[in-house]
Each structure stands twice: as structure tokens, then as C-alpha cells.
Amino acid sequence: DAGITQSPRHKVTETGTPVTLRCHQTENHRYMYWYRQDPGHGLRLIHYSYGVKDTDKGEVSDGYSVSRSKTEDFLLTLESATSSQTSVYFCATAGTGDNSPLHFGNGTRLTVT
Amino acid sequence: AQSVSQHNHHVILSEAASLELGCNYSYGGTVNLFWYVQYPGQHLQLLLKYFSGDPLVKGIKGFEAEFIKSKFSFNLRKPSVQWSDTAEYFCAGKADAGGTSYGKLTFGQGTILTVHP
Numbered sequence: 378d379a380g381i382t383q384s385p386r387h388k389v390t391e392t393g394t395p396v397t398l399r400c401h402q403t404e405n406h407r408y409m410y411w412y413r414q415d416p417g418h419g420l421r422l423i424h425y426s427y428g429v430k431d432t433d434k435g436e437v438s439d440g441y442s443v444s445r446s447k448t449e450d451f452l453l454t455l456e457s458a459t460s461s462q463t464s465v466y467f468c469a470t471a472g473t474g475d476n477s478p479l480h481f482g483n484g485t486r487l488t489v490t
Numbered sequence: 491a492q493s494v495s496q497h498n499h500h501v502i503l504s505e506a507a508s509l510e511l512g513c514n515y516s517y518g519g520t521v522n523l524f525w526y527v528q529y530p531g532q533h534l535q536l537l538l539k540y541f542s543g544d545p546l547v548k549g550i551k552g553f554e555a556e557f558i559k560s561k562f563s564f565n566l567r568k569p570s571v572q573w574s575d576t577a578e579y580f581c582a583g584k585a586d587a588g589g590t591s592y593g594k595l596t597f598g599q600g601t602i603l604t605v606h607p
Binding site (some may be wrong): 408417419425435444467470479482 | 532
């Protein structure tokens with residue numbers, strides 16, 4: 378595995394509060410991704426990064442922002458949490474190379490009440 | 491729009507039964523396809539991948555998948571399942587565009603496999 382640590386593992390927060398999830402990797406992978414997993418939807422890409430300070434939107438980016446100030450850290454922020462953002466969030470990384478697979482972290486279960 | 495569809499939401503089998511999970515994709519151009527497995531309470535792990543070449547791909551734990559371009563399919567198979575194969579299985583795909591597309595996967599909805607001993 379790519380040494381991916383997500384924190385926190387579980388969080389309960391109230392509607393309207395900001396929340397930041399952290400992804401830390403030790404493999405020096407260039408690419409990092411945030412996905413959310415919801416029943417019946419599989420995984421959907423929120424944001425991704427292709428280098429320090431280089432990020433872009435994914436399929437379901439509304440209400441989320443990201444930052445990557447160091448290669449090893451990729452932060453996902455819910456600017457004002459809503460109940461629809463209750464989900465399991467997975468961070469993933471990939472190295473360069475055409476055959477580089479995705480490596481996933483263990484996920485963060487977020488509940489917005 | 492690019493999409494990946496898995497038609498079976500929940501499959502229930504007995505040990506030693508054969509498995510086939512369906513996956514269809516809609517992509518223009520060259521496509522890379524993957525199967526991931528998620529065991530209960532764990533993160534996703536790569537089972538196998540197809541980039542090019544032999545359309546029959548062998549993966550870990552005895553799984554294989556066949557890329558059939560004419561049918562836009564990439565079905566996962568295993569000749570004899572075990573109780574330990576109980577998990578959720580995800581098909582995923584991406585356009586073969588290199589660069590930032592490396593991890594920009596489109597996932598299917600997932601298929602839960604339950605294997606009874």
C-alpha cells in the first residue's frame with residue numbers, strides 16, 4: 378500500500394459548520410484524489426491534485442474545496458456542511474506512469490446532523 | 491458522458507459456485523478498465539486492470555475479467571468462489587489520456603457479493 382493515512386476516521390458535525398479532512402501519504406505520489414462513497418452511487422470524484430498547489434474539480438465538487446501545500450498532504454474542506462454531505466470519504470494516490478493504479482486510504486466516515 | 495454500469499446490485503452464491511459480475515462502460519476512444527474489491531470495513535483494493543493487449547486479464551485471488559470491445563463490457567469472473575470473497579466489487583474506467591487522468595476514475599454502482607459457506 379501507498380502509506381495513506383486519513384484523519385479523522387470518524388466525525389460527526391452539525392449542519393453549517395466547516396469541516397476539514399486530511400489525507401497524508403508517504404510514497405511521494407504526484408497525484409492525489411478525494412472521492413466520496415455513497416450507496417447506489419459507487420465512488421465519485423470530488424477534487425484531485427496533480428502537484429503541489431495544482432488542483433482541479435471532479436464530478437461532485439460543489440460545496441467542497443481542497444488545498445495541497447505539500448506533496449504529502451491533501452486537505453478536503455466542506456465549507457458549510459450539509460446533510461447531503463454525509464458520506465464516506467476516501468483519499469487516493471497514484472504515481473506517474475501509464476500503469477500506475479490508485480491506492481486508497483481507509484476512509485473517513487462523516488455524519489452531518 | 492463517460493459512464494460505467496454494474497447491473498447486479500447484490501449477488502448471493504454458495505461456496506464453489508461460479509461467479510460472473512457484469513460491467514458495461516460508455517467511453518469514446520481508448521479506455522482503461524479496472525475492478526476493485528472492498529472487504530467489509532476496509533478500503534478499496536485493486537483486483538485487476540486492463541490497459542491494452544490480451545483482452546483476458548488475470549488478477550489476484552483467482553479473479554479474471556474479459557474486455558469485449560464490441561459489447562462495451564468488462565465482466566469479472568471466478569470459477570469457484572469462497573466465503574472469503576464476500577465483499578463489494580466495483581468496476582471502474584477512465585479514458586486513456588495519461589497525465590492527470592491517471593486516477594480520474596468513473597466507478598460503477600458496486601455489486602455486493604455474499605458467499606454462503
